Amino acid sequence: SVNVNIVVCVFVIAMLSPLLVSAQFPRVCATFESIVSHECCPLLGGTGSPCGEAEGRGSCVDITIDDLPHGQQYVLVGIDDRERWPERFFNRSCVCNGNFGGFDCSGCKPGWQGDNCLTRRPPAIRQNIMNMTQEDREFFLDVLDRSKTAVHPDYVVAQDHYRNLIPENTTEPNFVNITIYDLFVWVHYYSVRDTLLGPGQAYTAIDFSHEGPAFLTWHRMHLLGLENDLQVLSGDPTFALPYWDFAIGGSECDVCTDEIVGGQNPEDQTLLGPNSRFADWEVVCLSLDWFNDNIKLCNGTYEGNIDRPAVQSLPEPTDVANCLQVEEYDTFPFFSDSASSFRNALEGYSEPSGEFDEGVRTLHNLAHLFLNGTGGMTHASANDPIFVLIHTFTDAIFEEWMKRSNATAADYPEEDAPIGHNLDFNMVPFFPPITNRDMFIPSDQLGYSYAVDLPESLANEDAPSFIWAIVGVFGFVILAALVIVLVNTVKRHRQR
Ligand SMILES: [Cu+2]
Numbered sequence: 001s002v003n004v005n006i007v008v009c010v011f012v013i014a015m016l017s018p019l020l021v022s023a024q025f026p027r028v029c030a031t032f033e034s035i036v037s038h039e040c041c042p043l044l045g046g047t048g049s050p051c052g053e054a055e056g057r058g059s060c061v062d063i064t065i066d067d068l069p070h071g072q073q074y075v076l077v078g079i080d081d082r083e084r085w086p087e088r089f090f091n092r093s094c095v096c097n098g099n100f101g102g103f104d105c106s107g108c109k110p111g112w113q114g115d116n117c118l119t120r121r122p123p124a125i126r127q128n129i130m131n132m133t134q135e136d137r138e139f140f141l142d143v144l145d146r147s148k149t150a151v152h153p154d155y156v157v158a159q160d161h162y163r164n165l166i167p168e169n170t171t172e173p174n175f176v177n178i179t180i181y182d183l184f185v186w187v188h189y190y191s192v193r194d195t196l197l198g199p200g201q202a203y204t205a206i207d208f209s210h211e212g213p214a215f216l217t218w219h220r221m222h223l224l225g226l227e228n229d230l231q232v233l234s235g236d237p238t239f240a241l242p243y244w245d246f247a248i249g250g251s252e253c254d255v256c257t258d259e260i261v262g263g264q265n266p267e268d269q270t271l272l273g274p275n276s277r278f279a280d281w282e283v284v285c286l287s288l289d290w291f292n293d294n295i296k297l298c299n300g301t302y303e304g305n306i307d308r309p310a311v312q313s314l315p316e317p318t319d320v321a322n323c324l325q326v327e328e329y330d331t332f333p334f335f336s337d338s339a340s341s342f343r344n345a346l347e348g349y350s351e352p353s354g355e356f357d358e359g360v361r362t363l364h365n366l367a368h369l370f371l372n373g374t375g376g377m378t379h380a381s382a383n384d385p386i387f388v389l390i391h392t393f394t395d396a397i398f399e400e401w402m403k404r405s406n407a408t409a410a411d412y413p414e415e416d417a418p419i420g421h422n423l424d425f426n427m428v429p430f431f432p433p434i435t436n437r438d439m440f441i442p443s444d445q446l447g448y449s450y451a452v453d454l455p456e457s458l459a460n461e462d463a464p465s466f467i468w469a470i471v472g473v474f475g476f477v478i479l480a481a482l483v484i485v486l487v488n489t490v491k492r493h494r495q496r
Helices: 002-015 032-037 134-147 180-192 214-234 288-294 317-323 342-347 363-371 386-405 465-495
Strands: 058-062 092-096 124-126 155-158 448-450
Touching (some): 134 214, 155 180, 317 342
Antiparallel strands (some): 058 092
């Protein structure tokens, strides 16, 4: 049985594709030589060719940067290290051939497996966490808990401003190791943080992942990165992140129990229940003002427990049905004041119907505000593990909208969206580069799907009555035929 175990082990490892893309940079490229040469094309294979070029896996190429104009929210030029991502750090990276993938082309693109990445991988099926077997749920929660302490196998993050990335008179860039879950938090923080301009001068009208069309594509990539990391960590290539249907109305959070994502601590209502495995989790990247004033980046230092004094009310099921009826993906100015925009309705800056109302907060935004603590502050929200479940559900609604509207890249704005949000902008801070276009495709092409039944939109319920009349007549004819067959069969049996 030892041999069988080894065979099973080898099989499982062969099925796991190394991380497709993560952020900020692969450890092998976080070196003085790589940073100075602006090139991240790791050597691969026996011959040691960059990006496995000798084996036909990929090649080292110039990174394509989106040059189309962006919206007027961000007016500085050449100041923020996230502009024209990732040019400030690297201008050459691997581009993999066929279905090969990963920062060095040693793995497969999402959804593919095998030595040559020619076999479709069974999709990871994301389920409602309330409908999972206790065993599956425990497996998910255990893996998630382990990811909080397991150092990320491949990626590191910068802990200082770009200017100070390589301190004077040294050849040691300022990168640090970070755990898998904390990387997930850091990536979110880095994409929303202010432009660092010195004490009291942060430029705040900048956000590469919210208040624009990239909101849904960016968070899709964010979740995919974590899901892939957890597949590798757990050794289960079909591992899927579950979702929380937060559109249940009222002010009762059904997943907020110590068995699931943590209940309330009876001694201190702001903290998680003492029996929750998340009660000891500490947050990172919380002190945005301190980072701004000291021109520093979050370095993963722990800053106290998760705060979740949930009090507000949750979105209603009809809100989901209503936002699914909005026809346009996004509308000018492709921002948080867009009207008749599906993205803005789902993000929650307009009525679910798409009608713009400045004060309103619904759907995704309302689910965050409901948490009222760590999960309610954009830059720190990913610290609360419920963030994962809120965003998988948001992504499930996005997926449903894509299906119902047969969406293509033509539905996504190519230019004039806020910085970071144009169709071909490389999403910050993922590496190797991946664009909003790359995520604006059906999820089964990315290796996952949802076991979800979202409410039909009112448009479908309002189908012309003559269609229902035809359906009714057909139904009656079929039913009558069945009855006749059944009666005849019974008669024949009796005659025997
Ligand atoms: Cu977010």
